[in-house]
Amino acid sequence: xxxxxxxxxxxxxxxxxxxxxxxxxxxxxxxxxxxxxxxxxxxxxxxxxxxxxxxxxxxxxxxxxxxxxxxxxxxxxxxxxxxxxxxxxxxxxxxxxxxxxxxxxxxxxxxxxxxxxxxxxxxxxxxxxxxxxxxxxxxxxxxxxxxxxxxxxxxxxxxxxxxxxxxxxxxxxxxxxxxxxxxxxxxxxxxxxxxxxxxxxxxxxxxxxxxxxxxxxxxxxxxxxxxxxxxxxxxxxxxxxxxxxxxxxxxxxxxxxxxxxxxxxxxxxxxxxxxxxxxxxxx
Amino acid sequence: xxxxxxxxxxxxxxxxxxxxxxxxxxxxxxxxxxxxxxxxxxxxxxxxxxxxxxxxxxxxxxxxxxxxxxxxxxxxxxxxxxxxxxxxxxxxxxxxxxxxxxxxxxxxxxxxxxxxxxxxxxxxxxxxxxxxxxxxxxxxxxxxxxxxxxxxxxxxxxxxxxxxxxxxxxxxxxxxxxxxxxxxxxxxxxxxxxxxxxxxxxxxxxx
Numbered sequence: 385x386x387x388x389x390x391x392x393x394x395x396x397x398x399x400x401x402x403x404x405x406x407x408x409x410x411x412x413x414x415x416x417x418x419x420x421x422x423x424x425x426x427x428x429x430x431x432x433x434x435x436x437x438x439x440x441x442x443x444x445x446x447x448x449x450x451x452x453x454x455x456x457x458x459x460x461x462x463x464x465x466x467x468x469x470x471x472x473x474x475x476x477x478x479x480x481x482x483x484x485x486x487x488x489x490x491x492x493x494x495x496x497x498x499x500x501x502x503x504x505x506x507x508x509x510x511x512x513x514x515x516x517x518x519x520x521x522x523x524x525x526x527x528x529x530x531x532x533x534x535x536x537x538x539x540x541x542x543x544x545x546x547x548x549x550x551x552x553x554x555x556x557x558x559x560x561x562x563x564x565x566x567x568x569x570x571x572x573x574x575x576x577x578x579x580x581x582x583x584x585x586x587x588x589x590x591x592x593x594x595x596x597x598x599x600x601x602x603x604x605x606x607x608x609x610x611x612x613x614x615x616x617x618x619x620x621x622x623x624x625x626x627x628x629x630x631x632x633x634x635x636x637x638x639x640x641x642x643x644x645x646x647x648x649x650x651x652x653x654x655x656x657x658x659x660x661x662x663x664x665x666x667x
Numbered sequence: 668x669x670x671x672x673x674x675x676x677x678x679x680x681x682x683x684x685x686x687x688x689x690x691x692x693x694x695x696x697x698x699x700x701x702x703x704x705x706x707x708x709x710x711x712x713x714x715x716x717x718x719x720x721x722x723x724x725x726x727x728x729x730x731x732x733x734x735x736x737x738x739x740x741x742x743x744x745x746x747x748x749x750x751x752x753x754x755x756x757x758x759x760x761x762x763x764x765x766x767x768x769x770x771x772x773x774x775x776x777x778x779x780x781x782x783x784x785x786x787x788x789x790x791x792x793x794x795x796x797x798x799x800x801x802x803x804x805x806x807x808x809x810x811x812x813x814x815x816x817x818x819x820x821x822x823x824x825x826x827x828x829x830x831x832x833x834x835x836x837x838x839x840x841x842x843x844x845x846x847x848x849x850x851x852x853x854x855x856x857x858x859x860x861x862x863x864x865x866x867x868x869x870x871x872x873x874x
Contacts, residue, residue, distance in 0.1 A: 481710045513718050630860075
């Protein structure tokens with residue numbers, strides 16, 4: 385009985401320590417847990433994979449800030465590597481003022497891996513306020529929405545925008561978000577202009593977007609680190625890409641963390657019922 | 668180990684934030700205030716250059732587009748919120764924002780979140796060889812009806828209605844369970860990111 389009382393009153397710092405060990409140890413142990421590709425990730429991958437270099441640029445919106453980049457940056461990198469491997473042009477932007485620096489940093493870093501030229505193969509847009517207004521404005525004219533790119537170059541002189549007016553020439557817009565901005569992309573991009581929408585979201589928000597997959601308002605979705613790992617796995621399987629597979633490396637730690645959580649939940653429940661039973665007997 | 672000063676600063680600040688897990692302390696507080704201050708300062712500077720300069724100053728100064736002075740002035744009326752006597756003036760820009768927002772958002776939002784989903788719930792696809800599709804559609808149909816019945820409080824939840832409402836509770840609990848599971852995954856993911864940063868980018872212990 386003393387054991388269960390100890391478990392129920394365990395200092396939470398022991399739980400933190402156990403979780404830290406569960407996450408850190410797998411980095412040093414060479415184990416590979418197979419990653420099964422889920423249909424939402426496969427659908428997004430397949431859609432981008434069927435595009436050709438002349439299909440028009442895809443648009444990736446980095447709608448997140450540093451607080452969620454642990455989950456979202458690996459998926460952004462994986463999608464960029466996929467697009468650049470296929471010589472598909474990419475336009476990146478952010479509906480968040482704090483996301484635009486992340487967008488520029490990641491886009492230019494991945495573009496260097498593939499020797500892509502800024503303005504010709506990819507473009508980074510500056511921050512524009514009012515996210516619904518921005519999406520609606522892109523639906524009318526992307527060059528009017530962003531007169532210049534992030535670096536101050538005029539968009540009407542950039543080769544990437546030569547035959548691009550609005551969503552009609554952009555085969556898919558992908559919102560990578562830790563908040564509700566994918567709703568805005570679906571509402572104003574898909575419903576208003578019929579733009580195909582892809583979603584990359586934090587695991588917390590993933591359940592909110594499953595209904596939109598069923599209605600086909602969203603082409604595909606990457607949910608949390610697992611979604612990012614699935615996309616990384618697909619890209620690495622079919623294309624020769626370099627660089628760290630951040631999400632895939634993290635999945636072993638993720639699995640160990642989940643096992644620890646399950647054990648703790650089971651122990652906590654047994655402890656609760658054991659103590660309750662003991663109290664009833666005492667009464 | 669990294670020789671980049673910014674990696675060191677980021678690593679030490681990460682450790683400062685995690686020190687809260689042991690107990691609240693001054694190092695954590697400094698890192699927390701620094702995070703809030705830097706975030707706000709960064710957002711303001713981005714907004715200043717990309718909105719105030721790019722969307723207000725440049726069009727007037729370089730393109731001589733004087734028409735945009737009108738919406739700029741209407742926007743400035745928002746600052747009358749700080750005046751007790753003239754605060755009514757701020758209602759003018761607010762009315763524009765609400766009017767535009769409601770006009771654009773309501774029909775599109777209704778179509779996106781209600782019409783499409785009702786259509787998809789009602790239209791149960793014939794299985795065409797894949798019986799799992801039919802079963803899946805029926806589970807969703809029953810779940811939507813049962814959950815809606817649970818939130819229908821105009822009749823007592825007794826008899827058949829009570830049983831359907833109870834089924835609705837099960838659906839809601841399963842949804843909460845899925846959300847909780849995903850939340851656990853999200854929180855561990857954030858720690859994995861920081862652990863990778865510390866062990867790979869900072870200390871160079873893992874590849």
